[in-house]
Amino acid sequence: MRLLGSGRERQASRIGYAADFCPICHGAQVFAIDRIGPTHYGVGQGRLAGHERICLNCTTAFQTDPGRYRALAERPAELDVLQAETFPNLDHVHHDQLELVRRIEYDPFAFPPAERHGLIRNVLLCLSEKVERHFSAFKLDYHTGLALAAALVLCLIGPMLLPAVPVVVFMVLGAAVVSWHYLTSGRRYMRQHVLPALARGLRPLKPSADELAHVLAELDELGHKIGKKVVLADLLALLK
Numbered sequence: 001m002r003l004l005g006s007g008r009e010r011q012a013s014r015i016g017y018a019a020d021f022c023p024i025c026h027g028a029q030v031f032a033i034d035r036i037g038p039t040h041y042g043v044g045q046g047r048l049a050g051h052e053r054i055c056l057n058c059t060t061a062f063q064t065d066p067g068r069y070r071a072l073a074e075r076p077a078e079l080d081v082l083q084a085e086t087f088p089n090l091d092h093v094h095h096d097q098l099e100l101v102r103r104i105e106y107d108p109f110a111f112p113p114a115e116r117h118g119l120i121r122n123v124l125l126c127l128s129e130k131v132e133r134h135f136s137a138f139k140l141d142y143h144t145g146l147a148l149a150a151a152l153v154l155c156l157i158g159p160m161l162l163p164a165v166p167v168v169v170f171m172v173l174g175a176a177v178v179s180w181h182y183l184t185s186g187r188r189y190m191r192q193h194v195l196p197a198l199a200r201g202l203r204p205l206k207p208s209a210d211e212l213a214h215v216l217a218e219l220d221e222l223g224h225k226i227g228k229k230v231v232l233a234d235l236l237a238l239l240k
């Protein structure tokens with residue numbers, strides 16, 4: 001998926017709710033619809049950059065066109081009620097995807113290897129933009145922030161409690177703790193915010209470690225950060 005508003009801060013405003021097909025949840029789901037625009041440093045609400053639909057079940061975001069819905073609901077509702085109101089011909093529009101879901105459920109190994117490769121890759125690509133967005137900017141997560149605060153306290157209080165120890169020892173210790181938390185923050189983010197949805201999307205395909213490794217290597221080669229950021233062992237643990 002194309003990056004929305006890349007290079008500028010994104011500004012999202014919720015414009016309603018609709019039913020739609022989610023390739024991660026393998027069926028119709030309730031979606032929140034957001035208008036996305038880059039932050040405008042002048043007047044008005046900012047230049048329109050596009051729309052996103054966010055699945056309320058798996059939290060995965062996809063680009064969308066609000067024109068595909070008959071109407072948008074003001075509030076989320078039961079799926080069948082929302083589908084009748086916002087996307088009554090969903091089953092017809094997504095007939096091919098729903099049929100593919102049924103074929104995969106029936107026998108995921110009935111597909112030739114190249115087709116399975118493509119199906120696995122499609123799931124990973126659904127989460128690719130989320131990973132690109134997160135890793136495109138320097139971020140301190142909660143754990144790293146705590147480590148930084150603890151390191152500052154250590155450098156302030158340590159020399160008072162242990163005056164015989166040179167201050168530089170506390171500084172090196174603090175820097176080591178902060179560095180370790182920062183270096184592991186990417187893996188934490190993937191475990192918390194990306195791998196659960198990936199596992200949900202991939203589970204019906206029952207992919208092998210070799211198949212996943214092959215697709216991840218291909219995506220890495222094509223420049224998708226998700227190819228490098230997914231730790232195969234973490235993903236396999238969720239797929240067990």
Ligand SMILES: [Zn+2]
Nearest residue numbers: 022025055058
């Ligand atoms: Zn979903």
